[in-house]
Amino acid sequence: GEDVEQSLFLSVREGDSSVINCTYTDSSSTYLYWYKQEPGAGLQLLTYIFSNMDMKQDQRLTVLLNKKDKHLSLRIADTQTGDSAIYFCAVPMEYGNKLVFGAGTILRVKS
Amino acid sequence: NAGVMQNPRHLVRRRGQEARLRCSPMKGHSHVYWYRQLPEEGLKFMVYLQKENIIDESGMPKERFSAEFPKEGPSILRIQQVVRGDSAAYFCASSREWNTEAFFGQGTRLTVV
Numbered sequence: 001g002e003d004v005e006q007s008l009f010l011s012v013r014e015g016d017s018s019v020i021n022c023t024y025t026d027s028s029s030t031y032l033y034w035y036k037q038e039p040g041a042g043l044q045l046l047t048y049i050f051s052n053m054d055m056k057q058d059q060r061l062t063v064l065l066n067k068k069d070k071h072l073s074l075r076i077a078d079t080q081t082g083d084s085a086i087y088f089c090a091v092p093m094e095y096g097n098k099l100v101f102g103a104g105t106i107l108r109v110k111s
Numbered sequence: 112n113a114g115v116m117q118n119p120r121h122l123v124r125r126r127g128q129e130a131r132l133r134c135s136p137m138k139g140h141s142h143v144y145w146y147r148q149l150p151e152e153g154l155k156f157m158v159y160l161q162k163e164n165i166i167d168e169s170g171m172p173k174e175r176f177s178a179e180f181p182k183e184g185p186s187i188l189r190i191q192q193v194v195r196g197d198s199a200a201y202f203c204a205s206s207r208e209w210n211t212e213a214f215f216g217q218g219t220r221l222t223v224v
Contacts, residue, residue: 035215042218043215098156099154101155
């Protein structure tokens with residue numbers, strides 16, 4: 001069936017780069033998303049990439065998409081303590097915005 | 112242009128009561144999606160609506176749950192006779208077209224006591 005997997009936990013030191021990985025079994029040809037969620041809060045859209053792109057850079061964020069390997073990654077440069085949160089990747093299945101979310105990666109930034 | 116607005120942000124209901132969750136999409140968006148997030152899990156798709164039509168309700172529980180998106184007014188997710196297991200965060204998203212970017216609201220956190 002349709003599945004999206006993420007590693008559960010990542011710990012980095014402040015100032016280092018963080019890389020959060022996501023693999024999926026299938027995807028329709030639209031947008032793939034990265035969301036940030038702080039405890040008890042809503043979803044904050046971080047960035048998204050269209051399925052015909054390989055890379056997208058937005059300030060400290062870099063998204064890489066490898067369609068052949070069905071692998072999506074989010075790199076956060078110069079990670080700050082305020083980046084500590086849960087990060088979800090979301091992949092469209094079947095069509096458009098019928099998204100399947102990963103279980104989330106907890107990012108902990110140590111100062 | 113305001114984002115997707117959901118209300119209330121927090122809702123407490125006793126077992127057996129009804130819960131009504133509202134979602135106003137972004138201006139110009141006619142496609143609405145509801146997702147549920149159980150504690151410490153990712154979001155799960157529930158239903159996709161376009162004005163006055165349910166397009167895909169494959170993720171919706173068969174009983175007690177219903178959704179609508181009338182011609183005028185917000186989309187409503189209605190849960191009848193709530194049970195403790197319905198306690199979750201319910202998120203709404205909207206998009207302009209079926210294949211354009213979707214934006215999420217802040218969610219409604221339902222607690223059933």
